[in-house]
Amino acid sequence: MKARVTVTLKTGVLDPQGKAIVGALDSLDFKGIESVRQGKIFDIVLNDLTEDEAKKRLTAMCEQLLANTVIENYRIELL
Amino acid sequence: MKARVTVTLKTGVLDPQGKAIVGALDSLDFKGIESVRQGKIFDIVLNDLTEDEAKKRLTAMCEQLLANTVIENYRIELL
Numbered sequence: 001m002k003a004r005v006t007v008t009l010k011t012g013v014l015d016p017q018g019k020a021i022v023g024a025l026d027s028l029d030f031k032g033i034e035s036v037r038q039g040k041i042f043d044i045v046l047n048d049l050t051e052d053e054a055k056k057r058l059t060a061m062c063e064q065l066l067a068n069t070v071i072e073n074y075r076i077e078l079l
Numbered sequence: 080m081k082a083r084v085t086v087t088l089k090t091g092v093l094d095p096q097g098k099a100i101v102g103a104l105d106s107l108d109f110k111g112i113e114s115v116r117q118g119k120i121f122d123i124v125l126n127d128l129t130e131d132e133a134k135k136r137l138t139a140m141c142e143q144l145l146a147n148t149v150i151e152n153y154r155i156e157l158l
Contacts (some may be wrong), residue, residue, distance in 0.1 A: 006120065021121070021144070030140055034124035036086065041085065041120055045113040063108055065100070 001046045001054050002079040007067045008039035018025055051078055080127045080133050082156040086146045087118035121145055130157055 011016055018036040025033055035061075046054055058076045067074040088094050097115040104112055123140075125133055137155045146153040 008120070008122065018121075024144055025140060028140075028143055030136065032126040032128070035127055035158060036124075037122045039120040039122065041118040042097075043086070043087065043116045043118065045115075047111040047112070047113055057109065061107075064107055065103055 001042045001049055003046065003054060003058055004008075004077045005044060005058060005062060005066055005078060006039060006075045007041070007062075007072050008028075008075070009037055009064040010073055013071045015044055054078060080130075080135060081158060082123045082125065082137055083156045084121040084123060084141060084145055085118060085156070086120070086141075086151050086153045087154075088116055089150055089152055090148045092137060108156055133157060 015037045017038050021036045021038065022033055033037070044058070046057065049057065055076060055078065062074040062076065063069060093114045096117050100115045100117065101112055103122040104115070123137070125136065128136065134155060134157065141155065142148060
């Protein structure tokens with residue numbers, strides 16, 4: 001079973017990397033960019049699980065390793 | 080206008096970071112994970128553009144800065 005986990009910064013958390021990208025784009029003459037916020041995705045292949053089990057397992061993985069839940073949100077999609 | 084750019088490694092390109100995550104998950108007792116591949120997302124807010132212009136602009140941004148097209152694929156979604 002394949003899944004995609006998307007981890008994004010919570011609203012209000014500063015994103016210096018995103019700010020740097022806005023600066024870099026500006027210096028490449030891409031104007032009119034209001035903001036960029038960077039996030040991560042994890043494409044995960046799991047063996048032999050039902051959908052329910054996979055969701056539970058992935059939620060635990062996010063809570064324990066993949067996301068820092070103090071500053072990040074995560075979303076799980078089964079593909 | 081809001082857009083999400085997803086950048087993923089091309090098939091066949093090694094992903095040591097993904098391999099490290101599999102190892103870390105394994106040591107946290109998450110068994111049965113076949114593979115993890117990590118990618119990036121960019122949530123971009125653009126000013127005053129039509130859909131067509133925005134798509135063109137975003138494609139240029141990906142080619143020039145956001146993705147390394149030698150080893151990465153990118154996908155643009157307008158939200």
